[in-house]
Amino acid sequence: MKTYKQPSTVGRFGEFGGMYVSETLMPLLLDLDKSYKKIQKDKKFKKELNDLFKNYVGRPSSLHYAKNLSKFINGPKVYFKRDELNHTGAHKINNCLGQILLAKKMGKTRIIAETGAGQHGVATATVCALFGFPCYIYMGSKDIERQKPNVFRMKLLGAKIIPVESGSKSLKDAMNEALRDWIKNVRDTFYIIGSTAGPHPYPKMVRDFQSVIGKEAREQILKVEKKLPDYLIACVGGGSNAMGLFYPFLNDKKVKIIGVEAAGRGAKTEETAATMTSGTPGILHGSYSYVLQDNDGQIKEAHSISAGLDYPGVGPEHSYLKDIKRVKYFGITDKEALEAFQTCSKLEGIIPALEPSHALAYLIKAFKNKHKNKVVILNLCGRGDKDLFTAAKAIGFDADE
Amino acid sequence: MNNLDSLPKKKILSLFMTCGFPTLNQSKKVFNEMLSHQPDIIEFGLPFSDPMADGPIIQEANKLALRSKLSTQQSLNLIKELSKSKNNTSFVIMCYLNTVRKFGLNKFIKNIKSIVDGIIIVDLPFEEEDAIKKSLSKNNIHLIKLISPMTDKKRSKKLLKNSKGFIYYISATGITGSNKLDYKEINKNVKSIKKMSSVPVLVGFGIKSKKDVIDISKKTNADGVVIGSALIQKYFDIKMDFNKYLKSLKKFIQEVKI
Ligand SMILES: Cc1ncc(COP(=O)(O)O)c(C=O)c1O
Numbered sequence: 001m002k003t004y005k006q007p008s009t010v011g012r013f014g015e016f017g018g019m020y021v022s023e024t025l026m027p028l029l030l031d032l033d034k035s036y037k038k039i040q041k042d043k044k045f046k047k048e049l050n051d052l053f054k055n056y057v058g059r060p061s062s063l064h065y066a067k068n069l070s071k072f073i074n075g076p077k078v079y080f081k082r083d084e085l086n087h088t089g090a091h092k093i094n095n096c097l098g099q100i101l102l103a104k105k106m107g108k109t110r111i112i113a114e115t116g117a118g119q120h121g122v123a124t125a126t127v128c129a130l131f132g133f134p135c136y137i138y139m140g141s142k143d144i145e146r147q148k149p150n151v152f153r154m155k156l157l158g159a160k161i162i163p164v165e166s167g168s169k170s171l172k173d174a175m176n177e178a179l180r181d182w183i184k185n186v187r188d189t190f191y192i193i194g195s196t197a198g199p200h201p202y203p204k205m206v207r208d209f210q211s212v213i214g215k216e217a218r219e220q221i222l223k224v225e226k227k228l229p230d231y232l233i234a235c236v237g238g239g240s241n242a243m244g245l246f247y248p249f250l251n252d253k254k255v256k257i258i259g260v261e262a263a264g265r266g267a268k269t270e271e272t273a274a275t276m277t278s279g280t281p282g283i284l285h286g287s288y289s290y291v292l293q294d295n296d297g298q299i300k301e302a303h304s305i306s307a308g309l310d311y312p313g314v315g316p317e318h319s320y321l322k323d324i325k326r327v328k329y330f331g332i333t334d335k336e337a338l339e340a341f342q343t344c345s346k347l348e349g350i351i352p353a354l355e356p357s358h359a360l361a362y363l364i365k366a367f368k369n370k371h372k373n374k375v376v377i378l379n380l381c382g383r384g385d386k387d388l389f390t391a392a393k394a395i396g397f398d399a400d401e
Numbered sequence: 402m403n404n405l406d407s408l409p410k411k412k413i414l415s416l417f418m419t420c421g422f423p424t425l426n427q428s429k430k431v432f433n434e435m436l437s438h439q440p441d442i443i444e445f446g447l448p449f450s451d452p453m454a455d456g457p458i459i460q461e462a463n464k465l466a467l468r469s470k471l472s473t474q475q476s477l478n479l480i481k482e483l484s485k486s487k488n489n490t491s492f493v494i495m496c497y498l499n500t501v502r503k504f505g506l507n508k509f510i511k512n513i514k515s516i517v518d519g520i521i522i523v524d525l526p527f528e529e530e531d532a533i534k535k536s537l538s539k540n541n542i543h544l545i546k547l548i549s550p551m552t553d554k555k556r557s558k559k560l561l562k563n564s565k566g567f568i569y570y571i572s573a574t575g576i577t578g579s580n581k582l583d584y585k586e587i588n589k590n591v592k593s594i595k596k597m598s599s600v601p602v603l604v605g606f607g608i609k610s611k612k613d614v615i616d617i618s619k620k621t622n623a624d625g626v627v628i629g630s631a632l633i634q635k636y637f638d639i640k641m642d643f644n645k646y647l648k649s650l651k652k653f654i655q656e657v658k659i
Pocket of ligand 1: 090091116117118119120194195196235236237238239240241242307308309353355356381382383
């Protein structure tokens, strides 16, 4: 088998990816690409990052055998890759540490980021506090409403939150505004993109920083099971936690890989975020990839109960992996995710974020009474604290009582 | 024939307006008003849901235009209809790549051939332009190049090779409608562009008033200006009273024609 080698030097995953931005940003992206290539070979950078991973984030995150859930499913042995135990409660910090070290190296003095669920915003605000950077977070006003705990955390960490009122007032619009900020402040600003989306080199860079998840998981499973897993499962918003887990396994043909998207009220309805199930190739935020769009190429508004998956696009590498059929993608509805959210909490004593609850729901649904003697690793990429209010409301529990 | 090949030597005026703004019918009247002043260039903005490089004013214009689900075909039809009274004015389309891609490049060109003289695709960088540029050039439509203050000399040289029509110099690092104009920097960069290319250089992004237009003409080596957000802003200034808008548009265009 050919070894997997993507993207190309100009940021193409097959035909997907690329750099579709205005001329004001082009020189910056080329510069970023150059700097990123340089630090990849820099031993000191690697050491500094690994040190932070170990002592600041608490890596490696554990690989937990979810015995009770496995029994409930009555199918495969399920392992959780527990990135929800990371400092700040999700995988997002892995990428933020990598990018802030790069920003420092490049001599930038101001950090901006977009956020949906607020996890990436919190992680960015955290690394900015640690390294003493002023931090500006763009967040849709709808997300500010449904992810209040994270809004307060960002404020405590010293970040300025800029509410975004345009479009669907969620992740897509926050990213538009962050890009506009960057165009205005090209000289001093570093934009920390939170997912494997956006123009090259972001999809590659974010994947590389997140692939610590998959590297660890691979070592850990070989130790306990003496073999590679049969399945990997992760939720896909922009696709960073999924790429982080998947990437180190892409050459292992026997490992079946599944990405789970948010289908909202159903992948066939207008209220969905299932980009690869319901979308078509197009250009959004500087990259050619699957998007939800109408016949004229106008980008549609996405819908998901989970703010982190509420995005009408997806990273270009996922589009490529879908088209070459290396990864299969499925949609899970709000309702199914909410149910899995509760099942996991009760059975394993772990309250997952609504994002990985989608991956959990798929696992429970598709593996029930099937695939016995198989081994599954599921990326439990975030914890549910941020979602308590949203979930309580959706389940019909009065949190104020 | 391509009108862009016979632009005047100095004080070129290019007016930008979003198609379908505020409504499709009113948009026709807006463009007719603009055309009646015979500006050198009219730029037709095709509305896009996610205009990444545009400021709040043009964003709002896009949003209003898309309210009634304006299609790409309707915009192109509007341009075609207006071209009957085009005379010497050059027609230029300004849009985002996804609009062209989804419509189909060949079909797009078929619709604008012999009507439109140039096209600016905001998010199509030099690195990705080859195939599109070739098809356009076969049909005598110029692909207009943007140069920003961030574009260094080496890159400018590559971008400007074989440039046609005019060069759009982004006066401020920023989105459309930004306001700080640094004449020294503009002049320095425009001069450097003119050394590498013989087509006119227009300055855009942030030109708001007669004074700005005169200053660009006096203090820099640029061959003209592009005015966009300021034309749209007038609509919001007079609280969206359309008849008053047409009048204030007329007055403003008369002012900036120096
Ligand atoms: C816990 C968690 N998982 C997943 C995501 C989705 O992002 P991605 O697909 O890049 O992992 C988010 C985004 O905010 C998140 O907070």
